[in-house]
Amino acid sequence: MCPPADDTQINGVNGHTNGTNGSRSEFVGVDITRATPRQSRNPYQPVGDFLSNVSRFQVIESTLREGEQFANAYFDLDKKIEIAKALDEFGADYIELTSPAASEASRKDCEAICKLGLKSKILTHIRCNMEDAKIAVETGVDGVDVVIGTSSFLREHSHGKDMAYIKKTAIEVIEYVKSKGIEIRFSSEDSFRSDLVDLLSLYQAVDKVGVNRVGIADTVGCASPRQVYDLVRTLRGVVSCDIEIHLHNDTGCAIANAYCALEAGATHVDTSVLGIGERNGITSLGGLMARMIAADRDYVKSKYKLEKIKEIEELVAEAVAVNIPFNNPITGFCAFTHKAGIHAKAILANPSTYEIIDPSDFGINRYIHFASRLTGWNAIKSRAQQLNIEMTDAQYKECTAAIKRLADIRPIAIDDADSIIHAFHRNIVAGKTNPAGSVLLPNMTDKERKALEEKMQEDAAVPEKRALDEVVDDQVHTEKVVKKAKANGIAA
Ligand code: HCA
Numbered sequence: 001m002c003p004p005a006d007d008t009q010i011n012g013v014n015g016h017t018n019g020t021n022g023s024r025s026e027f028v029g030v031d032i033t034r035a036t037p038r039q040s041r042n043p044y045q046p047v048g049d050f051l052s053n054v055s056r057f058q059v060i061e062s063t064l065r066e067g068e069q070f071a072n073a074y075f076d077l078d079k080k081i082e083i084a085k086a087l088d089e090f091g092a093d094y095i096e097l098t099s100p101a102a103s104e105a106s107r108k109d110c111e112a113i114c115k116l117g118l119k120s121k122i123l124t125h126i127r128c129n130m131e132d133a134k135i136a137v138e139t140g141v142d143g144v145d146v147v148i149g150t151s152s153f154l155r156e157h158s159h160g161k162d163m164a165y166i167k168k169t170a171i172e173v174i175e176y177v178k179s180k181g182i183e184i185r186f187s188s189e190d191s192f193r194s195d196l197v198d199l200l201s202l203y204q205a206v207d208k209v210g211v212n213r214v215g216i217a218d219t220v221g222c223a224s225p226r227q228v229y230d231l232v233r234t235l236r237g238v239v240s241c242d243i244e245i246h247l248h249n250d251t252g253c254a255i256a257n258a259y260c261a262l263e264a265g266a267t268h269v270d271t272s273v274l275g276i277g278e279r280n281g282i283t284s285l286g287g288l289m290a291r292m293i294a295a296d297r298d299y300v301k302s303k304y305k306l307e308k309i310k311e312i313e314e315l316v317a318e319a320v321a322v323n324i325p326f327n328n329p330i331t332g333f334c335a336f337t338h339k340a341g342i343h344a345k346a347i348l349a350n351p352s353t354y355e356i357i358d359p360s361d362f363g364i365n366r367y368i369h370f371a372s373r374l375t376g377w378n379a380i381k382s383r384a385q386q387l388n389i390e391m392t393d394a395q396y397k398e399c400t401a402a403i404k405r406l407a408d409i410r411p412i413a414i415d416d417a418d419s420i421i422h423a424f425h426r427n428i429v430a431g432k433t434n435p436a437g438s439v440l441l442p443n444m445t446d447k448e449r450k451a452l453e454e455k456m457q458e459d460a461a462v463p464e465k466r467a468l469d470e471v472v473d474d475q476v477h478t479e480k481v482v483k484k485a486k487a488n489g490i491a492a
């Protein structure tokens with residue numbers, strides 16, 4: 001069970017009338033911001049667990065490696081530098097780059113990024129062989145991520161090597177890279193479809209020769225959170241080095257799986273911006289931040305510049321010609337938009353009621369979507385006050401009814417709702433007895449006007465009909481009571 005949220009209040013409304021930070025004019029909502037941080041204590045704080053690294057994880061940002069394997073990706077050196085600098089500013093612990101053995105341009109780009117002097121450590125990602133390792137250490141990287149397929153699928157149909165060969169070569173490469181004073185990680189591709197005994201004995205062997213990290217990769221995105229927890233937990237008992245996790249998102253579990261891996265003792269999570277990578281990609285950087293801030297806000301805020309997420313996602317989205325998905329954690333265009341009247345009312349009173357993440361932690365605003373038939377009078381009151389219109393609560397309610405009536409006939413935009421509020425208010429000021437009566441929109445079709453008229457008549461008839469129903473109900477009730485009384489031998 002979750003403890004109740006605290007009682008920090010929203011302290012104002014501002015003047016934005018369109019969507020995410022003003023960038024989507026078609027969006028219907030009103031922006032409300034809060035100056036004070038909402039949560040002094042996080043109700044979702046994970047329970048204490050000696051294995052868990054939820055409060056001390058590191059990010060290995062692989063947009064410039066796994067992300068380069070995304071179908072639409074092509075990054076020239078300038079774009080790579082722009083992305084690397086943005087990730088560095090964000091506070092990525094590591095930035096992983098495509099293997100310098102992949103192409104001459106990849107090698108040169110790798111060298112150029114190493115020379116930027118970024119705070120993030122620079123890694124490159126290579127196959128498990130000495131030729132690649134030699135090229136990698138010459139580029140000036142801080143570390144090398146080595147990978148080789150260990151599942152029977154990959155051993156038979158990809159590189160064709162057996163476990164004994166893999167172990168021998170891995171040790172050779174690790175010792176070589178270490179001798180150059182460079183960090184080294186060893187990872188098995190397709191870990192979840194590899195033989196567990198083979199895998200553990202391989203990791204034990206590389207741990208013994210001093211590898212800095214071992215990596216588990218869900219290359220095909222088949223693992224469930226529980227399987228991830230179990231494998232990482234088992235591995236944690238076998239090796240003493242750090243554990244990295246790399247998770248594909250084929251079944252939509254990449255963020256949840258990363259979280260479970262951290263709970264089980266993993267230390268490093270691979271991410272890419274927007275999750276781009278092979279097929280539908282891997283754990284997304286923004287999604288991971290959303291998950292982790294819900295677990296340990298202080299840690300996440302102290303380490304990462306979260307307000308950079310939006311611009312980094314926009315940078316990468318533009319570079320690979322995709323849109324930011326509507327349901328993206330944090331930056332999806334309606335990620336902090338509240339629509340139904342009940343939600344809007346509670347959010348206006350205290351945002352913790354319907355938000356586990358404070359959008360201001362990411363430099364983003366929340367919105368109340370008030371131009372719809374699901375709206376409520378609290379949202380309309382808040383909007384009217386933004387427009388400097390003051391009315392009584394009864395008038396706000398009547399005005400809300402007018403907006404809902406119109407929104408029942410056709411979708412309405414912010415501008416439409418605003419027009420109704422203004423017209424309604426003008427009618428009040430003019431002393432009209434029925435201020436909702438002549439509230440029309442300038443762009444209504446004849447069909448819509450007719451439908452609205454019918455609706456107004458229906459609505460006007462409702463109190464009469466209700467009164468009639470009550471009389472009938474009363475009569476039925478009285479008859480029933482009399483009948484019952486008679487049946488019981490009691491005179492009416
Ligand atoms: C790849 C495979 C990889 C490697 C992951 C890792 C995967 O595309 O080369 O190095 O841990 O998903 O297995 O991305």
Ligand code: CU
Nearest residue numbers: 066219246277
């Ligand atoms: Cu991958």
